[in-house]
């Protein structure tokens with residue numbers, strides 16, 4: 025039988041604001057429990073929410089980036105349920121009319137680009153955190169997170185494999201980072217995902233879905249989806265029925281377990297939040313937000329390919345983050361002669377070295393201008409590409425500029441014909457036997473002579489000239 | 500003195516004939532003497548009251564007097580105050596002390612008012628007779644066998660008995676106007692969005708509005724003018740609301756050219772005959788003052804009570820979810836687990852009427868019932884607003900009885916919630932439409948006060964104040980006070 029997997033994703037993403045969604049408390053991560061709270065986010069009697077405009081603007085920006093429609097009037101609703109880390113007994117969310125509707129994200133697949141629908145993005149507030157472990161039979165609650173603004177990004181059930189789901193999530197994650205609308209730090213829970221998974225025979229109506237809750241690593245999400253697909257297929261092939269339920273992924277046991285069945289599901293009793301009037305924005309405000317939108321990863325990738333002649337692979341690598349793309353553009357600006365060489369040196373040499381140092385491009389010890397001047401020295405034949413790698417090491421270690429290092433270490437390339445000829449002659453004199461053999465037809469000995477000359481020059485001879493002169497002198 | 504208006508006391512203070520401390524002491528003495536008969540106050544801190552009065556007298560020596568300098572104001576237990584408990588007359592908030600003042604309280608303090616204490620009310624403002632209070636019922640000063648109305652019954656009784664010259668109430672479905680009517684006072688529910696709700700414990704957020712309860716129309720204007728104004732901390736408080744000079748609005752002495760709508764749905768069989776007669780007599784008097792009485796219809800009025808008893812409990816059911824015994828308020832002894840803590844704490848903390856409304860509201864919002872109840876009620880709400888809008892194309896203001904009956908006997912309706920809910924039949928539509936409305940005394944039925952209600956288009960409290968002032972000037976109902984508490988009937 026041929027099974028088709030159907031996946032829809034809900035991403036909860038913390039909106040990057042200084043203050044919470046409905047009060048003035050700080051959103052700084054890692055503070056003392058309950059130190060960033062006030063009567064509003066503690067749900068005290070008589071306290072009222074006031075919307076943080078920045079959260080709305082960043083949600084609109086995200087909507088525009090995924091080609092969605094912005095509702096000029098959206099509404100807030102209350103989602104009601106009791107839990108100790110939910111101080112008001114309801115979460116302020118958007119249910120009936122979200123701020124963003126109907127967008128899409130394109131992902132690369134082996135059959136070309138695939139368009140995945142985004143149903144909606146709505147704003148809501150986070151709950152606090154309950155801590156049960158290690159605190160003998162008493163639960164503790166930290167409400168620092170209570171009221172932190174979130175956007176929930178809900179996809180259409182358009183993904184047909186775990187890989188597509190991950191590609192969608194990575195793309196979304198990258199867009200969000202580029203827009204600066206969220207730190208999207210998955211370890212801090214700033215980008216969390218629920219996955220709705222079902223299987224069906226190709227062409228059949230949708231199967232019963234289960235919801236995998238609250239995952240915050242691409243690897244776990246992939247594992248969880250793959251596990252769930254196999255679990256569901258097994259149930260059906262054994263003649264059983266998949267139960268609609270919420271499940272939790274256990275990343276230690278590498279399996280999921282049932283969390284809540286459909287029957288146990290909450291009736292959230294959504295209704296319009298009477299404390300907040302509808303959120304109204306004007307088309308002019310939306311246009312202004314659009315005008316300030318940075319170039320997105322897809323656009324950048326395409327521009328890097330056409331403008332700089334990069335391969336799709338290099339373009340992809342260099343657009344992983346906004347800071348990397350900006351670094352690359354600065355490098356090309358200082359060394360415009362060879363954008364491809366810039367890409368190679370940045371992607372392979374500098375990033376490789378930074379990775380060993382556990383550093384991000386933004387923490388690079390050398391500037392784009394410094395790397396450009398190194399490439400200039402290769403271009404003007406002051407040093408060879410091979411020597412340049414040692415120079416780069418020295419630059420990164422000492423912070424000194426390229427010329428100082430070349431001078432200091434006497435690494436200046438030898439391009440003087442007389443000097444190179446003298447070195448060649450010395451090598452040929454010392455290896456008469458090989459010269460005879462070469463002349464007798466053993467062409468592959470040419471490389472041997474190049475190597476010997478470079479060795480004699482301690483690597484400083486200009487390799488192109490060595491090649492050229494050797495050919496001439498060997499006849 | 501005890502039955503004087505705020506403006507009279509203010510004049511005496513300005514003239515140096517008395518001091519804030521003397522005024523405060525007088526009312527504290529009366530509270531000490533009479534509160535046991537009335538149960539109007541649930542919290543009094545005499546030292547704190549006198550300290551405020553002393554501070555006011557000191558301020559007056561150094562500065563120009565502020566708008567409410569030295570004037571005693573009692574406050575319904577629904578307003579959060581940093582001093583003393585704020586319990587909304589519920590056991591669930593048994594030890595609650597708010598670390599903040601309601602926005603309105605801040606306004607009053609900044610205006611130099613002396614806050615007298617917390618007044619009794621129906622638990623979470625859910626009631627029309629003040630009998631759902633966790634602190635017991637309140638007696639009507641005009642007949643202590645009777646209820647004072649609700650939910651702002653403590654504020655009403657306190658002002659009517661001369662235990663304070665003025666008090667604050669809140670009005671969700673008539674909770675200022677109905678008790679004002681039943682105790683012979685002036686009470687105003689301002690336009691929704693006129694007064695900040697921040698720091699006022701929520702009952703039904705889309706309906707709640709705070710307002711004053713006073714002896715005269717001018718006192719109401721003076722107090723309201725201090726309470727109003729945009730508050731960035733309440734998103735439903737309206738910025739740039741149309742405003743006017745509130746005291747000047749009270750200078751009307753006739754009603755020439757005023758078109759008063761008399762809706763047939765508010766003069767019905769089954770209402771108290773004497774109440775009807777008194778209100779009709781009041782309208783005749785308005786005609787004599789130059790007004791034109793126009794018969795109008797507000798056809799969806801009969802659905803107002805039903806819509807209200809879906810919308811208000813729906814909002815209340817979630818507004819009251821925060822009383823979960825986790826962070827503050829009553830927690831049951833030795834909870835077995837989380838579920839038990841929620842269930843038992845809330846069962847012990849909430850009274851029967853509050854539970855009834857939480858259950859009603861939870862049901863109305865449940866999936867499968869939402870469309871039939873909540874959504875339908877919202878549609879009715881729109882139709883009711885539309886009724887008023889159309890009526891105000893014909894008339895400037897609408898006059899009705901405030902309550903279909905005068906104060907009834909304590910215990911008379913406590914077993915029959917539906918009959919009790921009908922007490923608010925004439926006040927509820929105003930809240931659903933968000934309009935301003937005022938009740939003022941217009942006579943007596945069986946020696947109990949009768950209230951005349953004025954309703955105006957949104958933001959036109961000035962029209963109400965002008966009409967009510969003209970009527971008040973031409974009559975002496977507002978000068979009556981209950982003999983039992985030293986007044987003159």
Ligand SMILES: [Zn+2]
Pocket residue numbers: 044047048049060061062063064065066171
């Ligand atoms: Zn806060």
